[in-house]
Amino acid sequence: MKFRSLIFANLFRKKIRLILTIGSFAIALVLFTFLAVVNRAFNRGIDIAGADRLVIVSRVGLMQVMPVSYGDQVRAIPGVKYVTHDHWFGGVYQDEKNFFPQFVIDPENHRKVYPEFVVPDDQWNTFVKDQQGAIAGAKTAKRFGWKVGDRIPIKNTLYGPTKTWEFNLDGIYHTEKPDGDEGQFWLQWKNFDENIPDSIKDRMKSTAGWYILKLDSPDDSVRVAKAIDTKFANSSYETKTETESAFAAGFAKQFGNIEFLILSVGSVVFFTLLLVTGNTMAISVRERTAELAVLKAIGVTDGSILFLVLAESVMIALFGGVLGLLLAWAAIPVISAAVTGLLPPLLLSKTMLSLGLVFAVLVGVVSGLLPGIGAMRMRVVNALRRV
Amino acid sequence: MIRVDGQGNGKSLIQVRGLSKTYRRGGEEIQVLQRLNLDVDKGDFVGFMGPSGSGKTTLLNLLGGLDVPTQGSITVDGDEITHMSGSKLTKWRARHVGFIFQMYNLIPVLTAYQNVELPLLLTKLSGSERRKHVETALSVVGLTDRMNHYPRQLSGGQEQRVTIARAIVSDPTFLLCDEPTGDLDRKSADEIMALIEELVAKHGKTVLMVTHDPVVAARAHTTLHLEKGVLVEASKVEQGVVAGGVA
Structure with missing residues (x-):
């Protein structure tokens, strides 16, 4: 690139302005990245949902339970391969801020439905035999320094009077999917069912919070979902069956329209960035009217003039972008740790970093476009007359 | 030979025929050049x-291809x-x-x-060929020892020398100088004119x-006077200029 020296020389012409522009770009990009990470955290469930899995919840709502006997009836529907069921345990470990999701699972079928959660066989076998057993996700185990064999006390206030349940940590699971959830804690349904307090036994005994079923083929999802809901229509426990991704999306929406909120704030950030960089470029081009006119006079083509302006704005955006992404990369784990329990884990993936960089380049191109086209169309004679 | 009567032999480097330029300002038409001829x-x-x-x-801009005439033609070296x-x-x-401007118009950075x-x-x-050409141009203007200086580190005369070096580095067919000494003191102006004379000779x-300056104009082989867009006289008739201006 023959004009390299000119591009760099122009870029560093006003150092303070450059630093301020790059700084504002970087800070805005940190905010934008943070919003994207939060959005991703809320939607992660949708993205990692299995295409061949359906979720059955009570038509009344997620907090309503269904009879555990539904499992066998659902399994009998053609196209259903495996069925498992979960309950929300909702206990507290030591302190409320130590939140992590705890599920009462059906060990017999859980592994078949969720093959992406990997537990060593010996640990799994111990867990299946141990009614007080539990399995923790690798992230949660690491967070609290747990190791296999530890005794984990969890206080529960959700089901009847406050009671502390104690579990043996029999195993630790990992996930095979990138961005997979390694924060859960599983305990045995049998243990839960047998120890339900008397006060709620009549409505909670032999129940499941929701069912997850694996299909023979994702193509069967509509037919099977319809068959299930038809089967239990007009019963005491009517169902609502949907794909796992639709369920996850609905779950995320319980927190409000996060996506809309983030999109709105993100758009403001985007346009602010455009204005900041565009303004810098417009001032910069205006200051250099005579120089650009001379370049055109000596034979630099209109296309090259546009390229020079765009190259400069893209360089500003890239410097700001890289700085912003580095800051975000450093800050997001700290923020994630600070808001554990309030927000899902915040992860800044390589894809998101790449997207951030693409976003920065896009802002650079768009913000340089108007001043660039102005410079390109500028008439040399008029520009020289203004000097 | 320089002619302004449009009767050149067709072999001149620059041939201008019936050149007119009109600007429209508001509703008014301003005729800047009127049917000029020049060889x-x-x-x-x-x-x-x-x-x-x-x-x-305006004439200089038209000759340099920076502006387009309302009427007439300009032929340079057959183009x-x-x-x-x-x-x-x-x-x-x-x-x-090659352009040489009054305000030098160097890129300050x-x-x-x-x-x-x-x-x-x-x-x-290539890079090495470019270097050779640049060093030659800078040696012609006597600034080889200042090649790494920025414009702000040079005097006005030196800046204009750099502009001249920039104008000649690609060995153009002709040079257009718009008030090349207009921003210089007399001594520097003399030096610049000596340099331009050397480029010619x-x-x-x-x-x-x-130029506005008669002293500077006197250094040219021929001085042509433009008044209200018309070439009205040629000062050095002995050089072969045919007076007139309007064809």
């Missing part, structure tokens, strides 16, 4: 004088430039015209060397220069 041979040094608004700079497209004209300028190199970035010359350059 300039290779190696000629022409000075254009005239009061402000007489059309000197009729008046009907060239914008992009073709840009390429033509890069190859055939580039060194003298980098400023002089600019026109060569538009060619296919020693290097065979063709130079067309606009």
Whole structure:
């Protein structure tokens, strides 16, 4: 690139302005990245949902339970391969801020439905035999320094009077999917069912919070979902069956329209960035009217003039972008740790970093476009007359 | 030989025929140049004088392919430039015209060397070839020892020398100088004019220069006067200029 020296020389012409522009770009990009990470955290469930899995919840709502006997009836529907069921345990470990999701699972079928959660066989076998057993996700185990064999006390206030349940940590699971959830804690349904307090036994005994079923083929999802809901229509426990991704999306929406909120704030950030960089470029081009006119006079083509302006704005955006992404990369784990329990884990993936960089380049191109086209169309004679 | 009667032999380097330029300002039409003829041979040094608004700079802009005439034609070295497209004209300028401006118009963030190199970035010359050309141009203007200086580190005269080096580095067909000494003191102006004379005498350059200064104009082989857009006289008749102006 023959004009390299000119591009760099122009870029560093006003150092303070450059630093301020790059700084504002970087800070805005940190905010934008943070919003994207939060959005991703809320939607992660949708993205990692299995295409061949359906979720059955009570038509009344997620907090309503269904009879555990539904499992066998659902399994009998053609196209259903495996069925498992979960309950929300909702206990507290030591302190409320130590939140992590705890599920009462059906060990017999859980592994078949969720093959992406990997537990060593010996640990799994111990867990299946141990009614007080539990399995923790690798992230949660690491967070609290747990190791296999530890005794984990969890206080529960959700089901009847406050009671502390104690579990043996029999195993630790990992996930095979990138961005997979390694924060859960599983305990045995049998243990839960047998120890339900008397006060709620009549409505909670032999129940499941929701069912997850694996299909023979994702193509069967509509037919099977319809068959299930038809089967239990007009019963005491009517169902609502949907794909796992639709369920996850609905779950995320319980927190409000996060996506809309983030999109709105993100758009403001985007346009602010455009204005900041565009303004810098417009001032910069205006200051250099005579120089650009001379370049055109000596034979630099209109296309090259546009390229020079765009190259400069893209360089500003890239410097700001890289700085912003580095800051975000450093800050997001700290923020994630600070808001554990309030927000899902915040992860800044390589894809998101790449997207951030693409976003920065896009802002650079768009913000340089108007001043660039102005410079390109500028008439040399008029520009020289203004000097 | 320089002629303004439109009766050239057709072999001149620059041939201008019936050149008119009209600007429209508001609802009013302002005729800046009126049916000019001009023939300039290779190696000629022409000075254009005239009061402000007489059309000197407009004529220079038209000759340099920076502006297009309302009427008439300009042929340079066989190329009729008046009907060239914008992009073709840009390429033509890069190859055939060297510009020297009153305000130097150097890029302040580039060194003298980098400023002089600019026109060569538009060619296919390699880095080492470019260096050779730039060093030659800077040695012609006597600034080899200042090649790494920025414009702010140079005097006005030195800046204008860098502009001249930039104008000649690509060996253009002719040089256009718009008040080249207008921003300089007398001593520096003399030095610059001596340099331009040397370019003509020693290097065979063709130079067309606009100036307000009669002392500077006197250094040209021929001085043509523009008044209200018309070439009204030629000062050095002994050089073969045919007076008249309007064909």
